[in-house]
Amino acid sequence: MSEIVYVMTNQAMPGIIKIGRTNDIELRIRSLDSTSLPLPFECHYAARVESAIEIERILHTLFAEQRIRPNREFFRLSPEKVVTALRLTAHQDVTPRIGVFEDAEEQRAVTETRVRRDRINLRAINVPVGAELVFSRDIDIKCTVINETQVEYQGTVTSLSRSALNILHAQGYSVSSVSGSVFWMYEGETLDERRQRIESEQFEITA
Template sequence: MGIVYVLTNDAMPGIIKIGITEESVEARIKSLDNTSLPLPFRFYFAIESKRYKEIEKLAHDTFSAFRIRENREFFKMDPERAVSALKISGDKEIKIANKMIDEEGTEIEDKTTPNRRTGKRFSFSSINIPVGTELTFTRNEEIKCTVIPDDKVEYENNQYSLSGLADKLLRELGYDWKSVQGSNFFEYNGKTLYQIKKDLEDDESEESDDDIA
C-alpha cells in the first residue's frame, strides 16, 4: 500500500506537488522540508491505494501540460482539479489537518507565515459573477449555494462568507483545517472561482505586457 498526495506551499502560490509515499503524509511533509525551501509544504489531499504508483503516473500524464519541469512533481494548476482526478479511483481518502510540518516535526502556526492571499482581494464582481449565480461545492456536487450582495453566499437560508461556508462544509465532511480559502472549493461552469480569478489576472498581466511592448 502507498499514498498519493497533493501538497501546496504558501511560498509557491498556484503550484501544487503530486507525489507518492509509503510513509505517512506527515512524515513525507517533514522529509521534504529543507533549507532550499522558505516554508514547509502543507497537506491538501491524499488517497491510500495498492495502485498508488499507477495512479500517480496517470495523474502526472493527465496534467502534463501543467507540469513545471519534466522530471519534477510540481504542477501549476488548481489543486481541486487534482483532487477530482484522484477521487475517481475510489480509493480511501486520508483526512488530516492542512498544517505545515518542518524538518523537526514541529507544526508551524499560520500566523508565522506570509499572507496566503495573493493578488487582488476576492470579490464576486471582480470575476464577473453576478448576484443570484448558483455555485457548486467541489467536494460534493449536490451542494449548491447562491451569491447574494456584499460578497456573501446563501446556503440553507443562512448567509456566509465564501470561506466561512467552505469551512463549515469541509468540517461536516470530516476535515479539520485551520484555514480555508473559499474560492478553491466552489465552482461555476466547471471552474473553481480561484481558477476563474487566476485566469483573469493572467489575461490582465498579458495585456499589460503587450502595452509595454
Template sequence: MTEIVYVLTNEAMPGLVKIGCTQNDLAGRVRGLFQTGVPLPFEVFYACEVQDCKFVEKQIHDAFGDHRVSKSREFFRIAPERVKAALLIGAKAEIKIGDEIFEGLPDIKETASEMKAEVEAAKRRARFRLEMIGIKPGTELQLEKSPSITCKTLDENNQVEFGGEKLSLSRAALKAINSLGYNWDAVSGPWEWMYQGKRLDEIRREIEDEAD
C-alpha cells in the same frame, strides 16, 4: 512495504498542490521537502495506501495533466479536493501524520511560525473579493462540477444566496458539492464557482496577468 500516494499543500504556494508517492515513510518525505528555497513546510492534505503507488501516481498525473505547472515538476494548479476524490477510488486506507514530524527541529518550527504569519498577512491583503473581477450583486454563478446548480451574489464581499440561505462563497460551494453525494470538509469558493464558463479564480488570474 507501504505504497503511498500523497497530496500536499503549502501556504506559501496558494492554488498549487504537489502530487507524489513514497514507500513507507510519508513523514520523512514531508520533512525532506522542507529545504532551502521553500519558506514553509508542506502539509498533508490527503494521503492513502494504494496497491502500486508509482502506477497510481502516473495515472493521477495524466488525469490532471492539463493542470500541471511544469512537465518536470509534480505541482498542479488544482483544488486538492479534486485530487482526493480521484484517489478515493483506489485507496486501501487513509494515511495520517501529525505535527510531531517536525519535533526536535526547532529551527524549522520557528521559521515556519514566522513565515506563516507573513503569509497570512499577505493573504489578508489579497483576499479574494467578487469586486476584484467586476462581479456585481445579483449575478448568477454556476457550480463547475454541475453547472445546473447556481447561486446569486448578494454583495462584493463573497456573500451569496444559495438554497434560501445567505452564505459565504466557499460555504455555499461546500454545501452544493456535498449535495451531489461528496463528503468533503472544505472547498475554495472562487475555484468551484464559475461565471460565463470560467472559474472565478481563473478570471482573477487573467486580470492579474494582464496587470503585470
C-alpha cells in the same frame, strides 16, 4: 503493498501544487520543509491506493500540459482537479485531519498568508450577484452570491471560506482554515482558477 498518492499546496507558491506518493504522509510533509521556502507544505488531499506508482503516473500524464518541469512533480493546477481524478479511483481518504506544523508560529504564518490570498472580489472575476456556486467535493452542495465577497449558504450570509470550512468540518475534516476560492466553483472552474485565468489574460493585454 498500498501507498499514498498526495496533492500538496504551499501558500508561498499560489497556483502551484505537488503530486507525488509516499508511505508516510506526515513524514513527507516535514521532509519537504526547507529553508528555500518561507512556508511549509500542506496536504490538500491524500489517497491510500493499491497501485500508487501507476496512479501517480496516470495523474502526471493526465496533467502533463500543466507540469512546470519534466523532472519535477510540480504543476500549475487547481488541487481540486486532481482530487476529482483521485475520487474516481478505489482509495481510502487519509488526508491529515489537522495541519502538520512544527509549532504555532508556522500555523499562524500559513493562516495569515491564506487569508490575504483569499480576499477575492467576485465582481472583479465576473461572477454576478445571484450566481450559483457549486462545491467541488459534492456538486449537490451549492450557495448563492450575495455581493462582491459574500454568499448565502443554508439560509446564512457568510464568506466563501467560512462556508467551505463548515462543509469540510461536516465531512469529517478538522482543518482550522481553508481558502474558499479553492473549493467553490463557477462555470466549471474554481474561483481561484478563474481569478488566475483573468489576471493572466489582463497581463497579456497590458504586456
